[in-house]
Amino acid sequence: MRSLADPTVEAIVDVVVRLLADERGESEADVREELVEGGWELPIDSLRLVEILVRLEQELEVEVPADLESARSMRSVRAFAEVVLAACTTGDRSPTS
Numbered sequence: 001m002r003s004l005a006d007p008t009v010e011a012i013v014d015v016v017v018r019l020l021a022d023e024r025g026e027s028e029a030d031v032r033e034e035l036v037e038g039g040w041e042l043p044i045d046s047l048r049l050v051e052i053l054v055r056l057e058q059e060l061e062v063e064v065p066a067d068l069e070s071a072r073s074m075r076s077v078r079a080f081a082e083v084v085l086a087a088c089t090t091g092d093r094s095p096t097s
Helices: 009-024 028-037 046-060 068-073 077-089
Strands: none
Touching: 009 028, 009 046, 009 077, 046 077, 068 077
């Protein structure tokens, strides 16, 4: 399990890209290139992010709140990373930490 001591949006984006690559059986470079082609926000199918949410929460030892802001963030990897960062910095750490 890789916990980020001082998480940043970019570090969380890197974790999301890695998890997506693992899930798809592709290289991180290929997944990142595909996401970047969609624009700076790294738009993605929200169902893909939902699929990796549990793994991300376990890896970063954080709980992402199930609220409207989190739901809206599922439209892009960068927006999702910002919500995860907010959960990390507000102390919404999971009980397993």
